Amino acid sequence: MLPMHRTTRNGRPEYDDEDKYTKRSWSAPRVLKSRILRKPLVRVLLVASLLVTIYILYTHRTPRPGPEVVERWQQNGGKYDAGNDPRVVRDEKNNEVIQDQQVKDAAANKKASDKDATANKKAGDKDAAAEPPAGEPLKFPLEDEADWQIMNELLDDDTVEKQRVIDDTLHVDSRAEPKYEGGRPAPKQQVDDAARQKPFIHDAEAIPQKFAPSPAKAHPASSTDQPLFVQTPPFATLTNADTVWASRQQNVVAAFQHAWKGYATDAFGKDEYRPLSHSGHDWLPGGIGLMIVDALDTMMLMGLPTEYAEAREWVATKLNFNKNGEVNLFETTIRVLGGLLSAYHLSGSDKLYLDKAVDLADRLMGAFQSPSGIPYSDVNLAGGARHGYGNAGVSSTAEVTTLQLEFKYLSYLTGDKKYWNAVEKVMKRMKELESSSSLEGSNALDGLVPIFINPQTGRFSGQEIRLGSRGDSYYGKLTKDHNTFLRVYSKYCTMHNFHINPLYPLQTAEYLLKQYLQTSKTEPLYRQMYDTAVSGIKSHLVAYSHPSNLLFMGELLSSQTSPKDLHPKMDHLVCFLGGNLALGATEGRSLSKGKMKPRDREDLFLGQALTETCFEMYNVTATGLAPEIAYFERGLDTDQIARRVLNKQYGLKDDIVIKPRDAHCLLRPETVESLFVFWRITGENKYREWGWKIFQAFEQHTKLPGGGYAALNDVTEVPSRKQDRMDTFFLAETLKYLYLLFSPKDIIPLEHYVFNTEAHPLPIFKPQW
Numbered sequence: 169m170l171p172m173h174r175t176t177r178n179g180r181p182e183y184d185d186e187d188k189y190t191k192r193s194w195s196a197p198r199v200l201k202s203r204i205l206r207k208p209l210v211r212v213l214l215v216a217s218l219l220v221t222i223y224i225l226y227t228h229r230t231p232r233p234g235p236e237v238v239e240r241w242q243q244n245g246g247k248y249d250a251g252n253d254p255r256v257v258r259d260e261k262n263n264e265v266i267q268d269q270q271v272k273d274a275a276a277n278k279k280a281s282d283k284d285a286t287a288n289k290k291a292g293d294k295d296a297a298a299e300p301p302a303g304e305p306l307k308f309p310l311e312d313e314a315d316w317q318i319m320n321e322l323l324d325d326d327t328v329e330k331q332r333v334i335d336d337t338l339h340v341d342s343r344a345e346p347k348y349e350g351g352r353p354a355p356k357q358q359v360d361d362a363a364r365q366k367p368f369i370h371d372a373e374a375i376p377q378k379f380a381p382s383p384a385k386a387h388p389a390s391s392t393d394q395p396l397f398v399q400t401p402p403f404a405t406l407t408n409a410d411t412v413w414a415s416r417q418q419n420v421v422a423a424f425q426h427a428w429k430g431y432a433t434d435a436f437g438k439d440e441y442r443p444l445s446h447s448g449h450d451w452l453p454g455g456i457g458l459m460i461v462d463a464l465d466t467m468m469l470m471g472l473p474t475e476y477a478e479a480r481e482w483v484a485t486k487l488n489f490n491k492n493g494e495v496n497l498f499e500t501t502i503r504v505l506g507g508l509l510s511a512y513h514l515s516g517s518d519k520l521y522l523d524k525a526v527d528l529a530d531r532l533m534g535a536f537q538s539p540s541g542i543p544y545s546d547v548n549l550a551g552g553a554r555h556g557y558g559n560a561g562v563s564s565t566a567e568v569t570t571l572q573l574e575f576k577y578l579s580y581l582t583g584d585k586k587y588w589n590a591v592e593k594v595m596k597r598m599k600e601l602e603s604s605s606s607l608e609g610s611n612a613l614d615g616l617v618p619i620f621i622n623p624q625t626g627r628f629s630g631q632e633i634r635l636g637s638r639g640d641s642y643y644g645k646l647t648k649d650h651n652t653f654l655r656v657y658s659k660y661c662t663m664h665n666f667h668i669n670p671l672y673p674l675q676t677a678e679y680l681l682k683q684y685l686q687t688s689k690t691e692p693l694y695r696q697m698y699d700t701a702v703s704g705i706k707s708h709l710v711a712y713s714h715p716s717n718l719l720f721m722g723e724l725l726s727s728q729t730s731p732k733d734l735h736p737k738m739d740h741l742v743c744f745l746g747g748n749l750a751l752g753a754t755e756g757r758s759l760s761k762g763k764m765k766p767r768d769r770e771d772l773f774l775g776q777a778l779t780e781t782c783f784e785m786y787n788v789t790a791t792g793l794a795p796e797i798a799y800f801e802r803g804l805d806t807d808q809i810a811r812r813v814l815n816k817q818y819g820l821k822d823d824i825v826i827k828p829r830d831a832h833c834l835l836r837p838e839t840v841e842s843l844f845v846f847w848r849i850t851g852e853n854k855y856r857e858w859g860w861k862i863f864q865a866f867e868q869h870t871k872l873p874g875g876g877y878a879a880l881n882d883v884t885e886v887p888s889r890k891q892d893r894m895d896t897f898f899l900a901e902t903l904k905y906l907y908l909l910f911s912p913k914d915i916i917p918l919e920h921y922v923f924n925t926e927a928h929p930l931p932i933f934k935p936q937w
């Protein structure tokens with residue numbers, strides 16, 4: 169039966185209200201509502217209400233720090249901004265992030281209870297109290313001290329339940345108790361006293377068979393009486409005369425020992441260390457000594473006889489390069505060959521290291537057997553197979569031009585010029601491509617070169633120019649057809665802990681300058697090539713952010729791209745360039761030793777501004793650690809407005825945008841490298857203070873309780889989940905540069921040494937030919 173309805177005067181049917189399965193097509197309230205909305209006064213009132221609501225929300229938003237706070241930050245040498253992220257709790261006094269309101273309350277109670285005990289302390293002791301004695305854990309704000317007190321109580325009892333609580337708190341997985349390879353419990357043998365008294369051991373049989381991992385504490389002061397390294401000219405003392413910096417120096421030593429303890433317990437002898445799973449991984453069966461050889465000279469500089477003797481024993485008895493497998497030429501050269509050559513020099517010519525270096529270099533020479541002389545990216549250590557990246561078989565421009573320091577120094581030591589000739593042929597080809605725009609396959613732009621080169625033809629492949637991954641070492645360190653390859657290659661490098669350097673012009677400029685310095689300035693051609701590259705960088709890659717005018721280095725996706733279309737993306741890897749520019753402006757001399765040319769002053773200013781930007785990349789995050797990649801605001805076009813929305817979502821500084829996929833931190837060294845160079849050249853303490861703040865962030869957010877440090881997934885979150893990796897460069901570079909930053913200036917002086925791109929110091933020499 170059809171539902172009952174009636175017809176209204178406008179011809180529309182109205183159904184009976186009692187029929188639940190039909191609905192009205194017309195009703196009086198709907199007509200009334202429509203008539204009301206048509207009235208102009210009603211519309212004006214609705215718009216006014218919306219505007220009032222927006223005003224109220226805006227005026228009651230989370231306030232930014234007041235002028236007095238900003239002034240204090242600027243007086244301290246940096247424009248510190250902890251952000252406005254509403255998800256974290258901040259100290260009302262200095263706007264720094266604390267993890268939990270309960271921790272804050274607990275700290276306040278602890279502060280009140282300790283008030284009487286600290287009332288009689290002198291005002292002059294305030295700063296000294298903030299510095300922990302050598303070897304003791306760092307002193308963090310009271311909020312964190314309360315948290316660590318709870319942690320220490322848990323660590324007193326290693327029951328499964330309490331270990332689970334620790335794991336949940338730190339976002340780690342402790343798994344089973346640490347074991348050596350083969351499943352045997354970690355031994356707890358005492359170190360032979362003879363090894364401590366005689367750190368220079370050249371007889372493998374005289375070295376004890378096993379050494380227990382060192383306790384995570386600073387090396388005793390007596391170690392400075394028996395240094396583990398020699399240098400020219402000799403240094404006066406290893407310990408800083410200032411007790412504050414001496415204490416900080418020893419805390420870096422303690423951090424190295426803590427990191428080494430985890431590696432030695434869980435994965436000793438492995439190329440890579442996975443601290444969360446307590447395991448390791450080798451590039452080839454048996455390993456090629458990545459972690460151990462990379463850390464050798466750091467142990468020697470820090471004066472750690474136990475760790476050094478343990479590492480040298482492994483090199484003497486276990487390290488073997490006769491392996492049927494492929495390795496990356498660049499990574500193996502800077503880490504292993506560079507580490508062996510540095511250890512040879514610092515040890516006072518221990519023949520073990522030179523013999524191993526020659527053996528490795530001879531095996532790597534196969535990579536240079538290409539029609540053009542441009543080396544292939546990978547080479548088989550047993551001979552035979554060698555190839556480039558991807559189906560195109562190309563090599564990285566940065567990588568093939570970042571081999572010269574190591575191979576030239578090896579020729580100097582052995583008197584065999586074949587190593588020198590191999591890498592020199594690469595540089596001659598680069599000079600030809602750079603200086604002749606009419607040469608087929610050149611594609612250079614004012615000294616800036618594309619990021620790929622073909623070993624078969626000796627020509628550049630593509631037009632992309634950048635200073636980060638694949639471009640940085642050539643200068644200090646692309647066509648759209650290569651975009652897919654770049655993405656796949658970057659993933660490959662990340663999986664294998666390779667350096668992903670988006671700075672091709674920069675990385676090249678690094679070794680152009682350092683080749684000139686390494687050979688006692690006897691090759692002025694490389695200084696000219698460096699100056700040309702820096703001019704191109706300043707003309708095409710330098711940009712400023714909005715609204716704070718932070719200087720950064722962008723990327724050109726093509727050599728034909730206009731600078732105004734510069735891609736506002738900068739990798740953390742670019743941050744080494746600030747120190748490299750300072751090194752080029754002064755050639756290692758202190759600013760107090762003579763006048764500077766206008767061009768050099770300009771380069772020094774550029775380096776200072778870039779280093780400040782890199783430090784700001786740390787300051788804008790909740791953890792105080794920098795992301796892998798940052799983007800910079802440049803204007804208010806549609807794309808920038810979209811990024812600004814993302815920026816506000818994370819509560820970051822207006823100038824810097826950190827995307828979720830780029831927010832990880834791998835414990836990289838580039839910023840502290842520049843801080844070290846600027847401290848040596850300018851003598852300004854602000855660079856040491858910045859370095860100390862970065863070190864504290866490493867200690868607070870990446871340190872694992874049982875030993876080792878771990879990378880972070882997201883630097884914008886507190887707490888941040890950790891990644892199962894501790895790269896070799898954390899021991900070889902990050903901690904080494906921090907140690908030298910807090911050490912006396914006459915240790916490894918910049919006028920007498922150059923650091924390779926893996927921070928291995930090599931002495932300056934005069935060529936024999």
